[in-house]
Amino acid sequence: MKTVRLLSMMVVLCSGLWAQSGAQLKMDLDHLEKKADEVVKVNLEGESLGLGQKLLAVRDGVTSPVKELVKGLKGIYMRRFWFRSKDSYEREDADGIRKQMSGPGWVPMIDVRKKPDGLTVYSYMENEKVAGVTVLSEQAQEFTVVNIVGPVDLETLINLGNQLGLPPMKIATTELPQKTTLPPPAPGK
Amino acid sequence: MDRMEDELRQIYRRHTPSPDFTERVMGQVRAEAKRKFIPFRWAAVGALAASLTVAFFVGRQQQKQQRLQQEAELAETQLLESLQVAGFKIGQAREAVLRPISQEEVRP
Numbered sequence: 352m353k354t355v356r357l358l359s360m361m362v363v364l365c366s367g368l369w370a371q372s373g374a375q376l377k378m379d380l381d382h383l384e385k386k387a388d389e390v391v392k393v394n395l396e397g398e399s400l401g402l403g404q405k406l407l408a409v410r411d412g413v414t415s416p417v418k419e420l421v422k423g424l425k426g427i428y429m430r431r432f433w434f435r436s437k438d439s440y441e442r443e444d445a446d447g448i449r450k451q452m453s454g455p456g457w458v459p460m461i462d463v464r465k466k467p468d469g470l471t472v473y474s475y476m477e478n479e480k481v482a483g484v485t486v487l488s489e490q491a492q493e494f495t496v497v498n499i500v501g502p503v504d505l506e507t508l509i510n511l512g513n514q515l516g517l518p519p520m521k522i523a524t525t526e527l528p529q530k531t532t533l534p535p536p537a538p539g540k
Numbered sequence: 541m542d543r544m545e546d547e548l549r550q551i552y553r554r555h556t557p558s559p560d561f562t563e564r565v566m567g568q569v570r571a572e573a574k575r576k577f578i579p580f581r582w583a584a585v586g587a588l589a590a591s592l593t594v595a596f597f598v599g600r601q602q603q604k605q606q607r608l609q610q611e612a613e614l615a616e617t618q619l620l621e622s623l624q625v626a627g628f629k630i631g632q633a634r635e636a637v638l639r640p641i642s643q644e645e646v647r648p
Contacts, residue, residue, distance in 0.1 A: 393621070393622050395615055395619055395622070399615045400619070402608065402611050402612035402615045403614075403615030403616040403618065403619040404619070405612065406612040406613065407616050407619065407620070410616075420623070421619060421623070424619075427618075427619060427622045427623070428622075429621075429622040429625060429626075431625070461633040461634065461636075461637055463633050463636040463637065465636075470632060470633045470636070472629070472630050484626065484630075486625075486629045486630060486633075488629050495625060495629065497622055497625055497626040497629070499622075499623070508623060509627050509630055509631040509634065511620075511623050511624055511627040512623075512624055512625075512626070512628035512629070512630065512631045513627070513631065514624065
């Protein structure tokens, strides 16, 4: 009986490990959250992601490459922090995230650094295919990390960034702490 | 033939009802009405209970549906927003890589 229980526990543990992709990062950024004046957190996986995927699949005005991109996703996690004053955080604050991407499978694709700003794009490779992407953007008053788990077509993603083939966006902020809010800076500034 | 006539006469002879005849008949009518009313009442109560149960479950289902719809819309918005942010940043990075280096940047 003990052996059966032990075996079933092992099966459960192994399936949990198997289910979690190596492309998923541990978003351990509580220290930055405390410093930030505005926070946006997105954690989409499992059922909630499935709901969004289903709804998007039947939406008019969304191009089929976007639908294809979304369909294959296994998880998406985003953290955006805005700071009232410059130099509110250190580059080292994101070391935890960077360290995770020094592990196997992760490849730094683009690294643009123009002090004090930095923009790094990492891809996670699995069987020679992109199985995840992480974008790490560090600006004087803004810190953003987006971790996408699943196959990603970068071209579609860039087009999406230019808001091509999309209905007008609503801004959804979740888990916003009760702090004085700053208007989000204009994109690209 | 006589026997038959006798029998008929016996059957059709005038009977005088007993003094409590009306009371007994009315009592039976009342009892019968009551007997019929009880199942009807229970049926009405049952139908009402069934209607309420159905209404409760339909309402709950609608609430669940509405909640799911709201969750789906929020998830969809968050999903697109996150992808847009990522796409925008990757586009920026690509532009920076593809941008020709200016003379100012080349000079030491």
